[in-house]
Amino acid sequence: MRLSRLQVIDFRNYAQAELELQAGPTVLVGSNGQGKTNIVEAIGYLSTLGSHRVASDQPLIRRGAERAVIRAIVLNDDRELSVELEITAGKANRARIGRAPVGRTKDVIGIVRSVLFAPEDLSLVKGDPSDRRRFLDELLVQRYPRYAGVRSDYERVRAQRNALLRTAGMARRAGKSGDLSTLDAWDEHLIAHGAALLHGRLELVHDLSPHFQTAYAAISGSADDVAMRYRTLAEDVRADADDVDDPQAPEEEIGVPDIEELSALMRTRLAAMRAKEVERGMTLVGPHRDELLLRLDDFPAKGYASHGQSWSIALALRLAAYELLRAEGAEPILLLDDVFAELDAKRRAYLSEVAKAAEQTIITAAVEADVPDGLEATTHRVTAGTIAS
Structure with a gap:
C-alpha cells in the first residue's frame, strides 16, 4: 500500500x-x-x-x-x-x-x-504510562479499525461514570447520602467496553512481543534481553490501585483471557474499589489505569536503559508495529x-x-x-x- x-x-x-x-x-x-x-x-x-x-x-x-x-x-x-x-x-x-x-x-x-518514528518516541521508554497506552491503542485501531468505536465508547462511559462518582462523593462529604442507584448500570457498561479494549490490547502485546525482541536484537547488535508485558489491575484484585506505576511490583505471566474472564475480573475489582472511587470521585479500575511494562535485562527500561538503549527500544517498538501490520495485510x-x-x-x-x-x-x-x-x-x-x- x-x-x-x-x-x-x-x-x-x-x-x-x-x-x-x-x-x-x-x-x-x-x-x-x-x-x-x-x-x-x-x-x-x-x-x-x-x-x-x-x-x-x-x-x-x-x-x-x-x-x-x-x-x-x-x-x-x-x-x-x-x-x-x-x-x-x-x-x-x-x-x-x-x-x-x-x-x-x-x-x-x-x-x-502508516508507522511513524519520530524524536518524540523516546517518551515510549522514558515517558508516562499514558504514552505507552496511546502507542498500543493507535496500533490496535490500525490493526482492527473497530476498536476506534470501542475506545470512544469506553471513554464516554468513563466520563459519565466519573461525573456520577464526583457528585456522590461531594454529597457524602457534605453529610448527605449521595445517590449511587445507577452506578451498577454504569459499572456494566464500563465492564463491557473495558473488557473488549483490554482483550484487544492483551492480544496485541502477545503478537507484537516476538517482533519487538527480533527488532531490538537486530538494531542493538547486543545480547541484551528485552521484553514487554501488559500489566492490568484486573490481574490481581488484591493489588492497590496505585501499584500500577510500580515497575518492581510482582509479575506473573498469564495468557490472554477471554472477554468473559476479563469482565469477571473487572467486576470483582470494581466492587473492591467502590469506596475508594466514591471518595476520590473517579474511576480507578479499567484499561485507562493499565501499563505496558518494558524490561531490559529484567530491569525496568525506564530509568535503567542508557540513552542509546532507549533509542533502540523505541525504534524496536515502531519497527515491531511495522512488521506486525506488514505480516497481516x-x-x-x-x-x-x-x-x-x-x-x-x-x-x-x-x-x-x-x-x-x-x-x-x-x-x-x-x-x-x-x-x-x-x-x-x-x-x-x-x-x-x-x-x-
Whole structure:
C-alpha cells in the first residue's frame, strides 16, 4: 500500500500544497519550522485520526482559516481510492471515501496504514504510562479499525461514570447520602467496553512481543534481553490501585483471557474499589489505569536503559508495529521524521536498510547530509509551507 498523491489545504503552515509520491523512499529536506513534519503528520492523521504532536485538532488548522483539509490517493494492489478529511475545530470532522461522504469520520481508518518514528518516541521508554497506552491503542485501531468505536465508547462511559462518582462523593462529604442507584448500570457498561479494549490490547502485546525482541536484537547488535508485558489491575484484585506505576511490583505471566474472564475480573475489582472511587470521585479500575511494562535485562527500561538503549527500544517498538501490520495485510507506509540525525552510525545503517525495503518510506531531514549514504530517494525541498522538487 502507498500514496500516489497527497494534498493539504490550510493544514498547519500550508495554505495549499500538493505532493506526487512514488514507491520507495522519498526525502523532504528543509530547515526547522518550514513544514516537513507537517506532511508526515498529515499522513499519520489519515491513519489514526490523531496527531503525534498535539492532543487537539485546533493547532492543525492554519491560523486565520476555518478548517483544514487532507486529501490523498491511495494505491493498494493496483486499486486506486481517494480519501478526504475535513478538520474543523469545535465541530465534528467530515470525511469522504471516493466521492461519497461517510456518516462517521472513523470509517476512513484502515484505508491508510502508516508507522511513524519520530524524536518524540523516546517518551515510549522514558515517558508516562499514558504514552505507552496511546502507542498500543493507535496500533490496535490500525490493526482492527473497530476498536476506534470501542475506545470512544469506553471513554464516554468513563466520563459519565466519573461525573456520577464526583457528585456522590461531594454529597457524602457534605453529610448527605449521595445517590449511587445507577452506578451498577454504569459499572456494566464500563465492564463491557473495558473488557473488549483490554482483550484487544492483551492480544496485541502477545503478537507484537516476538517482533519487538527480533527488532531490538537486530538494531542493538547486543545480547541484551528485552521484553514487554501488559500489566492490568484486573490481574490481581488484591493489588492497590496505585501499584500500577510500580515497575518492581510482582509479575506473573498469564495468557490472554477471554472477554468473559476479563469482565469477571473487572467486576470483582470494581466492587473492591467502590469506596475508594466514591471518595476520590473517579474511576480507578479499567484499561485507562493499565501499563505496558518494558524490561531490559529484567530491569525496568525506564530509568535503567542508557540513552542509546532507549533509542533502540523505541525504534524496536515502531519497527515491531511495522512488521506486525506488514505480516497481516497491506504494508504500511513508513514515516521517519527527522530521526537519522538522532541515531548513531549502526542504528542509522539498520534503519536505512528497512527504509529501502519498504514499499513506501517518507523521510524528513534538516539537511541532506542527515540521510545515510546509499539511500537512493526522490527528494523534495520544503520552504515556508511550499514544496519543490
